[in-house]
Amino acid sequence: MSLVDEEKLSIPGPAGHLEAIWWPSTGKTVQVAVICHPHPLYGGTMENKVVTTLARAWRDAGFSVLRFNFRGTGASSGSHDEGRGEIDDLLAVLAWLRATKQPQRIDMAGFSFGAWVAAATVSRLPPDLMPEWLVLVAPPVHYEGFDRLSTPPETLVLQGEEDDVVVPEDVYAWVASRPAVPELLRFPGAGHFFHGRLTELKEAVASRL
DSSP states (O other): OOOTTOEEEEEEETTEEEEEEEEOOSSSSOEEEEEEOOOGGGTOOTTOHHHHHHHHHHHHTTOEEEEEOOTTSTTOSSOOOTTHHHHHHHHHHHHHHHHHTOOSEEEEEEETHHHHHHHHHHTTSOGGGOOSEEEEESOOTTSTTGGGOOOOSSEEEEEETTOSSSOHHHHHHHHHHSSSOOEEEEETTOOTTOTTOHHHHHHHHHTTO
16 A cells, blocks of 8 residues: 655665655654554565554654564565564664654554564663654564563553454553553454454544644
8 A cells, every 4th residue: 555755765774774665744843653564474564554554644643654664574684583683673763763854753653563663662762762652553462571561651552352363351451560551442343453444543543643
């Protein structure tokens, strides 16, 4: 699913260049949303429908949007690294953004595996580099170490109640265990990929921007 006015980019990463799409806003204020895609070994790319739906939510709110392929995905260099190298990829993307676009605000979002990478990356950032808002869609809280990850005060978790990849009850328990409890939105009848519910997903994010 292509987005109007998008620009193809190649961002230097720790394993080579990262294929990316920059969707600029028309406003003078540089506010950016960075969106991370689901697991590449199961077909996840920056063209995933949940990813592009999230991109539209931020773009409609006047943000620029950057989405990219992790190492070994699409035209990105390197090979899949089970999340470790992908965290480094996201850190490189954030460094590139700050150096080239000098954004006044950065939001981050991730879907499934991408939610893991986004949350793990946030846990490695100093307070002054913390994203203003973190959005996690169907976060795989069963991944080792997810229970130890920190989240910023402004965090939104969106979870389908019929998810057959991530156990919804585990997500609810993880949300409740956070020191700063994230906002949780449950989608009755929705599966992992939010088939038929993407408009609702977009509206849920857009209404909070």
